[in-house]
Amino acid sequence: VEWEPAASPDARRAYLLTMYAFVLDRPVSVQADAPPVPIATPGRSASLPAPAAAALRRLLSANVRSVRPRTVFVEAGSPMTEINVMIEGWAIRVATLADGTRQIVAFHLPGDICEFNALLAGVADTSVEAVGPARVAAISRRAMAGLTEDFPRASQAMWRESWVAAATQRAWLVNACRRSAIERAAHLLCELHARAELAELVDGDSFECPLTQGHLASAANLTTEHMNRCLRQLREERLVEIGEGQLAVRDRNALAARASFDGAYLTQV
Amino acid sequence: VEWEPAASPDARRAYLLTMYAFVLDRPVSVQADAPPVPIATPGRSASLPAPAAAALRRLLSANVRSVRPRTVFVEAGSPMTEINVMIEGWAIRVATLADGTRQIVAFHLPGDICEFNALLAGVADTSVEAVGPARVAAISRRAMAGLTEDFPRASQAMWRESWVAAATQRAWLVNACRRSAIERAAHLLCELHARAELAELVDGDSFECPLTQGHLASAANLTTEHMNRCLRQLREERLVEIGEGQLAVRDRNALAARASFDGAYLTQV
DNA sequence: CGTACTGTTGATCAAAGTCAATTGAGGTGG
DNA sequence: CCACCTCAATTGACTTTGATCAACAGTACG
Numbered sequence: 001v002e003w004e005p006a007a008s009p010d011a012r013r014a015y016l017l018t019m020y021a022f023v024l025d026r027p028v029s030v031q032a033d034a035p036p037v038p039i040a041t042p043g044r045s046a047s048l049p050a051p052a053a054a055a056l057r058r059l060l061s062a063n064v065r066s067v068r069p070r071t072v073f074v075e076a077g078s079p080m081t082e083i084n085v086m087i088e089g090w091a092i093r094v095a096t097l098a099d100g101t102r103q104i105v106a107f108h109l110p111g112d113i114c115e116f117n118a119l120l121a122g123v124a125d126t127s128v129e130a131v132g133p134a135r136v137a138a139i140s141r142r143a144m145a146g147l148t149e150d151f152p153r154a155s156q157a158m159w160r161e162s163w164v165a166a167a168t169q170r171a172w173l174v175n176a177c178r179r180s181a182i183e184r185a186a187h188l189l190c191e192l193h194a195r196a197e198l199a200e201l202v203d204g205d206s207f208e209c210p211l212t213q214g215h216l217a218s219a220a221n222l223t224t225e226h227m228n229r230c231l232r233q234l235r236e237e238r239l240v241e242i243g244e245g246q247l248a249v250r251d252r253n254a255l256a257a258r259a260s261f262d263g264a265y266l267t268q269v
Numbered sequence: 270v271e272w273e274p275a276a277s278p279d280a281r282r283a284y285l286l287t288m289y290a291f292v293l294d295r296p297v298s299v300q301a302d303a304p305p306v307p308i309a310t311p312g313r314s315a316s317l318p319a320p321a322a323a324a325l326r327r328l329l330s331a332n333v334r335s336v337r338p339r340t341v342f343v344e345a346g347s348p349m350t351e352i353n354v355m356i357e358g359w360a361i362r363v364a365t366l367a368d369g370t371r372q373i374v375a376f377h378l379p380g381d382i383c384e385f386n387a388l389l390a391g392v393a394d395t396s397v398e399a400v401g402p403a404r405v406a407a408i409s410r411r412a413m414a415g416l417t418e419d420f421p422r423a424s425q426a427m428w429r430e431s432w433v434a435a436a437t438q439r440a441w442l443v444n445a446c447r448r449s450a451i452e453r454a455a456h457l458l459c460e461l462h463a464r465a466e467l468a469e470l471v472d473g474d475s476f477e478c479p480l481t482q483g484h485l486a487s488a489a490n491l492t493t494e495h496m497n498r499c500l501r502q503l504r505e506e507r508l509v510e511i512g513e514g515q516l517a518v519r520d521r522n523a524l525a526a527r528a529s530f531d532g533a534y535l536t537q538v
Numbered sequence: 539c540g541t542a543c544t545g546t547t548g549a550t551c552a553a554a555g556t557c558a559a560t561t562g563a564g565g566t567g568g
Numbered sequence: 569c570c571a572c573c574t575c576a577a578t579t580g581a582c583t584t585t586g587a588t589c590a591a592c593a594g595t596a597c598g
Binding site: 481494497512 | 543544546547
Binding site for chain 1: 364366367368370372374386387389390394395428429431432434435436438439441442443445446447490529531533534
């Protein structure tokens with residue numbers, strides 16, 4: 001068994017596909033050079049190799065449910081009987097402390113597997129909440145259980161996802177601990193931009209982002225007010241534009257330099 | 270395939286054994302009620318079911334290397350060709366930023382698998398450094414590769430470990446973001462105590478801990494000076510005693526209450 | 539016998555939090 | 569259609585936590 005590198009969006013698409021194929025209980029040949037076929041996913045369109053299109057369409061129609069804005073669809077403490085794959089819309093993963101304060105520990109974008117490892121735990125340790133309207137595919141624990149036996153490649157794909165999640169978490173920890181407020185803000189925006197790109201949500205240099213400044217503040221460990229000040233400064237430095245549910249990164253390299261952002265952790269595996 | 274809960278030290282020992290058995294390329298029957306046999310691991314003694322004892326002893330003798338204090342034995346950026354299991358001594362996982370500042374993102378105690386998921390990445394994103402003298406078993410990537418095919422139970426065991434690592438990382442993030450300095454200090458001590466207990470390092474209410482206040486400070490996102498003040502206060506509150514390479518938790522419940530610590534994430538899976 | 543590291547304490551300072559208030563957009567019921 | 573409400577964004581004034589700077593003692597170590 002050898003692990004292929006998956007540094008490019010193409011490779012990422014390929015491994016997500018492998019995962020989808022597993023879910024559908026039938027193999028899907030993934031050819032990077034196959035002619036891409038546009039899939040009409042409401043809200044965005046994704047280019048996928050031909051065999052994948054049908055598989056993805058089947059998955060979507062079979063398991064998807066719609067989630068209203070601000071709805072908690074994974075409750076901390078509740079048993080994990082299924083795993084969720086974001087199809088459309090954004091979600092936040094929230095840790096709630098004893099005193100009721102909340103901390104966003106992760107964002108989930110379309111294509112993301114929500115905390116794949118949690119299936120093992122049996123109980124969710126954090127909540128997941130849709131930000132805007134969202135569509136989520138719920139995959140049963142039972143379907144996952146055959147994973148290691150039946151579908152080694154899917155298993156690899158899952159591990160990749162879980163490594164990226166862990167590396168991202170580490171990056172957030174370092175971010176929150178070692179950087180100044182404005183660097184934290186810039187770093188978060190860099191990550192969101194890079195991830196939106198991987199999810200093929202970016203149009204030009206901007207993308208739709210339903211997050212409020214409060215969300216960004218919580219994720220970067222700032223107060224809403226201070227995040228507002230930081231965003232203003234980044235705007236004045238002509239690095240980003242933000243508003244109207246749109247987020248635009250005007251000077252990608254300068255923003256990355258401002259935050260000493262290195263997105264390798266998002267694509268390395 | 271069903272996942273058994275592993276909430277007790279016994280269960281944790283059992284799953285680590287399963288992992289060791291995999292590494293040795295032969296099955297080891299794990300019976301929780303088998304008569305425990307003490308193993309003479311220099312520095313501490315572990316009680317393990319009989320069949321496991323031989324397996325563990327073989328693993329130790331075959332793959333262990335000694336590491337000097339302050340030695341970096343996993344270098345960030347270097348290729349990951351093997352995975353490390355801590356046998357003896359403590360290690361820190363360190364992220365180094367562009368400007369050279371360092372941040373401890375994890376501690377590794379005896380029995381811990383060091384960042385199992387990193388094997389997939391091919392490249393380490395953080396360094397691992399022995400604190401005091403340590404002994405480490407290096408397991409080849411090749412031995413790991415047969416995992417999913419040959420030994421489903423070991424695969425489960427690995428996943429458990431990786432889930433605990435991810436949950437711990439999340440706990441650190443929440444800790445660093447939402448708690449006051451003294452709570453962070455207390456929370457870290459609670460976690461160290463709980464983990465030392467799982468590693469069977471605790472004697473009475475105290476255990477040997479080679480970490481300096483600087484290490485604790487980095488992990489809790491404080492300066493060394495401020496960590497010192499926090500520790501003094503916790504000492505004055507008769508919650509802990511610390512010094513001489515020993516760490517004693519005098520009032521476990523009070524300390525946990527001080528930090529609103531819930532150790533479920535360490536044992537849940 | 540210096541040298542380096544850890545632990546310790548005190549004085550000062552700044553980054554970010556807290557509090558307070560205003561604006562404007564969007565939604566809702568009468 | 570308008571009064572009313574809620575929520576996000578924004579700005580300013582003030583406060584606090586923990587960082588920074590400085591100094592010193594004890595100890596291990598070459």
